[in-house]
Amino acid sequence: MGLLSSIYDSCKEKRTYFGTKMKGSAIDEAGEISKGPAPRKGLKRGLSIMDFILRIFAAICTLGSALGMVTTRETLPFATQFVKFRAVFDDLPTFVFFVTSNSIVCGYLVLSLVPSFFHIVRSTSVKSRVFLLSLDTVMYGLLTTGAAAATAIVYVAHYGNPNANWFPFCRQYNNFCERISGSLVGSFIAVVLFIIIILMSAIIISKR
Amino acid sequence: MSTTIDVPESSKVTKGKAVIVGPQRPGGWKKGVAIMDFILRLGAIAAALGAAATMGTSDQNLPFFTQFFQFEASYDSFTTFQFFVITMAIVGGYLVLSLPFSVIAIIRPHAVGPRLFLIILDTVFLTLATASGASAAAVVYLAHNGNQDSNWLAICNQFGDFCAQTSAAVVSSLSAVVIFVLLIVMSALAIGKP
Numbered sequence: 367m368g369l370l371s372s373i374y375d376s377c378k379e380k381r382t383y384f385g386t387k388m389k390g391s392a393i394d395e396a397g398e399i400s401k402g403p404a405p406r407k408g409l410k411r412g413l414s415i416m417d418f419i420l421r422i423f424a425a426i427c428t429l430g431s432a433l434g435m436v437t438t439r440e441t442l443p444f445a446t447q448f449v450k451f452r453a454v455f456d457d458l459p460t461f462v463f464f465v466t467s468n469s470i471v472c473g474y475l476v477l478s479l480v481p482s483f484f485h486i487v488r489s490t491s492v493k494s495r496v497f498l499l500s501l502d503t504v505m506y507g508l509l510t511t512g513a514a515a516a517t518a519i520v521y522v523a524h525y526g527n528p529n530a531n532w533f534p535f536c537r538q539y540n541n542f543c544e545r546i547s548g549s550l551v552g553s554f555i556a557v558v559l560f561i562i563i564i565l566m567s568a569i570i571i572s573k574r
Numbered sequence: 575m576s577t578t579i580d581v582p583e584s585s586k587v588t589k590g591k592a593v594i595v596g597p598q599r600p601g602g603w604k605k606g607v608a609i610m611d612f613i614l615r616l617g618a619i620a621a622a623l624g625a626a627a628t629m630g631t632s633d634q635n636l637p638f639f640t641q642f643f644q645f646e647a648s649y650d651s652f653t654t655f656q657f658f659v660i661t662m663a664i665v666g667g668y669l670v671l672s673l674p675f676s677v678i679a680i681i682r683p684h685a686v687g688p689r690l691f692l693i694i695l696d697t698v699f700l701t702l703a704t705a706s707g708a709s710a711a712a713v714v715y716l717a718h719n720g721n722q723d724s725n726w727l728a729i730c731n732q733f734g735d736f737c738a739q740t741s742a743a744v745v746s747s748l749s750a751v752v753i754f755v756l757l758i759v760m761s762a763l764a765i766g767k768p
Contacts (some may be wrong), residue, residue: 370674371681374688414680425696457723460712496766501757503700507755510701518654518709523724529651530717532726537660561697564758571766572686 386461397451406573407489413566414486420559420566421482425475427508432468434549435461435516440542444474453535453542460519461546468553485570487549492571498565506560520547584594596705604683607764612676614753614760619669621750622703626662629655629710629743640660647729654665654713661706662747675706679764684725688762700754707747714744 435455442451455461481498485491523543525536536543601608632655633648649655672695678688717737720728730737 370678373709374678374682374685453669453723458721459719460700460715475744496759496762499762503697503755503758507700507751510704511711514705514708515712517705518712521653522713522726525653527652529647530727530729532716533724535724554720557701561701564697565694568697568762568765571762572690 392394410489410570411486413570414482414489417563417566417570418479418482418486421475421479421534424556424559424563425454425472427552427559428468428475431471431549431552431556432465434545434552435465435468438542438545440537440539453539455546458519460515464549466513466555467508468556471505471509471556474501476501477482480551492574495567495571499564499571502560502564502567506557506564509553509560510557513550513557516546516553517550520550580740590765593701601683604764604767605680607760608676608683611760612673612680614757615669615673615676618750618753618757619666619747621753622662622669622715625707625743625746625750626659626666628746629662630659632736632739632743636731636732643681647733649740652713654709658706658710658747662743662750665699665703665706665750670694672696678721681725686765689765693758693761693765696754696758698757700751703747703754704751707744707751710740711744711748714740722736 438453438455440453455465478498478501481494485495487540520543522532522534523546524534524536526532629649634646636645648661672692675688675692679685679692682688714737716726716728717733717740718728718730720726
């Protein structure tokens with residue numbers, strides 16, 4: 367423990383040395399760039415605006431995913447080895463979960479635009495930022511869970527599983543398959559945007 | 575003369591002393607949060623490595639003849655479960671490597687650097703853990719219930735032990751996900767209040 371603390375303190379000494387001797391930006395061991403108070407406020411405001419814009423994008427992406435999955439319906443015109451000739455997203459509970467989680471996250475993102483706008487206007491609110499970050503993390507978990515579960519089912523639909531005797535139904539239901547595969551894309555883009563939003567919120571909170 | 579030479583030296587010496595016994599600000603609640611973070615990280619290591627090990631050792635051979643062609647089920651047969659084992663092992667490895675940063679956060683409770691670094695990496699590995707846990711959960715759900723509309727049979731009816739082990743592994747990985755979320759929120763709280 368003494369070794370770790372002495373290593374950390376020597377890194378801190380270098381940072382204070384740079385901060386007093388050189389004007390301008392210096393990079394410490396965590397990769398933060400330390401600036402003066404006015405550029406810091408500008409950085410916070412810029413990141414808050416970025417956060418607002420990314421939330422709008424993520425809301426559009428999740429809405430697109432949910433709609434794309436909900437409007438799937440394919441009826442086969444001919445007889446196959448399947449008993450059922452119609453595929454709807456309802457048939458697989460995992461896809462129902464996917465639609466539900468994307469809708470919830472989309473609604474949350476639209477509602478969170480209000481606090482996000484408030485954070486642009488008031489750069490010094492920390493408690494509400496921490497609260498929004500914790501809500502973001504929970505919603506991010508929900509979104510990633512839905513997207514990953516649907517991806518696993520789409521994978522089985524494409525490739526099947528000979529060991530479990532699960533037939534890949536994509537061979538028969540081409541349009542249905544294309545639609546469910548495509549609607550995953552929007553969800554994963556929203557996942558990436560969420561990561562960026564959470565990281566930016568953490569950086570804004572750490573700058574005081 | 576001697577004082578000007580001594581002063582930088584003694585300041586370094588006092589700084590050195592400050593490392594161990596010097597007047598640092600009392601840790602307060604931030605130190606408690608950091609200790610909680612360390613303990614939760616240990617729990618998450620157990621959960622992640624336990625999930626990987628349980629899934630990795632899941633293998634069942636049926637002794638009797640059934641309507642199935644295959645009488646053996648192992649995690650190898652499912653690509654999703656292979657992904658699960660590899661990912662949970664990576665997450666467990668990251669958690670072990672992040673323990674020193676957690677210790678630094680305990681020793682220096684008011685430092686922002688280690689906690690911010692941990693938040694960033696925790697978010698990335700939260701993604702990995704959630705994705706692997708959720709996709710394995712989807713396949714386990716299929717194995718338990720099957721799907722009539724796509725003619726997928728529920729293999730759990732035949733392979734009971736395999737099913738139980740994979741379900742336990744999924745539960746363990748999702749508890750690691752919950753711990754990750756708690757870690758991120760606690761670090762953000764500790765960073766936020768000066």
